[in-house]
Amino acid sequence: MRIYRQTQKPLGVFLSREQRLVYSLCREEVSDILLAQRSGLALDLVREILKQLCAQGLVELVAEDREAGESIPSPLEAARIQLREALQAALGEQAVQYLPELETKQSLAELEEWARRLLIKLRLAISQKAASILEAELKKIF
């Protein structure tokens, strides 16, 4: 989402009907999504018009939010990131050997099963302390 507003530049060029509509709606700070709703135009078209108006210096970009899809990772990706950090906290440099396998997991259930198996392996054969740290983190993640 991007927020635009008119600049002080006088309107000295000919604008199409849609461009004029969008330009006039930008008298106050307004987002591209709201502009699309108010003008009844498609969001893509509004964004294209805003781009043109910006290029002409008639409106300016005030603020910009990253797209929701970019800023919020999927649950699998979020769990993967948390698990990666948990492994590094529990095992330190030794965590590197488990990271490639972690990246191959395609679903949350698969990731959880793998993490639980790793926990048993740590508890039995590697380090009980590391297993306790990882177990506490797994309770938070899954």
Add this chain to the structure above:
Amino acid sequence: MLQLILFAGFALMLYNAYVGFRMKSRVPGGIIGERLTQLNSFIVLFALGYLAAGLLTWGRPADSLLLIMGLILLLGAVFVWLVLRLVEAVLAAVEA
């Protein structure tokens, strides 16, 4: 006969010690790693005990009591071997 049984027990305990230390090198810590350290110490101690028993009974007539003791020692070595096999199987399952 008694010396033969004691020698078999001693040989099996030496083999157990080899298996135990080899397994310990694969398992740095955790429950199994810690227990293997203790288990290996006892295996070495018992192996020396078998050797001592063999030396102390050397040349003595094998009465039934000594034969029973020898058999118990041999079966003890078999028991340790089975425990090590079990631990090895658990490790293989965990690492799979």
